[in-house]
Amino acid sequence: MRVAVERVSKTYADRRGASVEALRDVSLTVDAEEFVALLGPSGCGKSTLLALVAGLLAPSAGAIYFEGDLPPGRAATAxxxxxxxxxxxxxxxxxxxxxxxxxxxxxxARAARARDLIQLTGLAGFEARYPHQLSGGMRQRVGIARALAVDPAVLLMDEPFSALDAQTRQLMQEELLQIWERTRTTILYVTHNIQEAVYLADRVVVLSRRPGSVLATVPVGLARPRAEAMLGAPAFIAAADRIWSLIKSEAREALREAGA
Amino acid sequence: MSARLSAPDRTHALERRAHPVVRVLALRGVVVLWELVTRTGWVPALFLPSPSGVVEMLASGELLVHVATSLRRLLLGFGLGALLGVSVGLAVGFFSLAEAVGTPLIAATFPIPKIALLPLLILWVGIGEASKVAVITLGVFFPMAINTYTGVRNADPLLIRAAVSFGAGRFSLIRKVMLPSALPMIFAGLKLGAGTALLLLVAAEMIAANAGIGFLVLHAQNLMETTKLMVGIVLLSFLGIVSHWLLVRLERLAIPWKA
Known part of the structure; x- marks a missing residue:
């Protein structure tokens, strides 16, 4: 299934009643079995965009389409x-x-399906544990297993590894790639980390600061399956440099604004 | 040349020791002292009966009928109050219309000392069991409703979003997110309610009853049967301790993730 975000804008009222324009005229697509990263500086509305695709929010203008057949019993998003x-x-x-x-x-059927996903995400042996008994990395495996269990047409990931320490994060990226190689689930992945976006994704959609709009879509010319050795590859560096040059001034402005 | 200094433990004054021996001796010591004071006749038995006399009367079982009567009122009133309180708390916490109706009503009626309603309740439902159960129900209802409401309102919005993103509807949300979120607050309410229930039980039984522990205490005082009076007090403290202990055990069973 293919996701098409067409000229979507989102304006909402903040706590004091002032209207905030989070997204302006955003269009993008995610093809079937494609891994797309959504990248932008903090406060660019990328999480808002994900919530719109998940149907947790309604767009103020524009529309989001799911093209293709959704077999019964399959969730559109998770x-x-x-x-x-x-x-x-x-x-x-x-x-x-x-x-x-x-x-x-x-x-x-639930138990059987859950067992499969627990196996896939490396959680075997932890079935009876409660979340507070798990490390951060293990908890996010549960988060991924829970989402994949409903066999979503599009898996939405909102900075899934940014609450983890750097080493765990690196390992979880590897695991996510392995899982993706096996399931080929369509993924829309939000991050503010350029290396992560380039390493994981087929394409990186770069958003501007608020109101978020698409600055560019950067294709990543790295082969699959990805390997850690590619982190120094010329194609990797080229894509990362291109993205950084796109958002450098934006990020600097955000920093200055936060300091003021 | 530099001198070697061992680092001092500056948190020493904050250390809290367990004192296990003192802990055991404190309660026993008071009972022994009490027995001594009564044995030597230093305080007449009319004012302070001996602990051995109290234990004897407790063991004789002649007061069991009062215990049974009180226990029935307590369980009925507490059960009803808790059930109503949790239901109303959930509804008021979740549905905005219920909140608009419920919060001002609860705020207006909550401060009334429930025992002041007993005469009215007797007028409405009679002087029998119903009025005593009703006053306990009311006393338990308010802490339960308020605590449940607070628990539901404090449910993590992120978990609600997560549940909705996986397709949870209203009743699923209430049952699978709001209720478990509110459980710790509900148990705090149950412990509060148990204390209130005991207080109201005794008060109601002292005002209008011909059986029950509260009646026993008042009646014994009228007849100057101080030992019986003391037995009533010991029974009440026993009920308080046991109910709290039961609730703590139940809480551990119901909230295994907080262990």
């Missing part, structure tokens, strides 16, 4: 959250089953 958003009162197994419960799957 989300992986930056702060994991696991249910603390549910065990790993029960967390992974959450979306399947809401989809109305019978208990036996």
């Amino acid at each position: 989300m992986v959250f930056q702060e994991f958003a696991l249910f603390p009162w549910r065990t790993v197994q029960a967390n992974v089953e959450f979306g399947l419960e809401e989809a109305g799957l019978p208990a036996a």
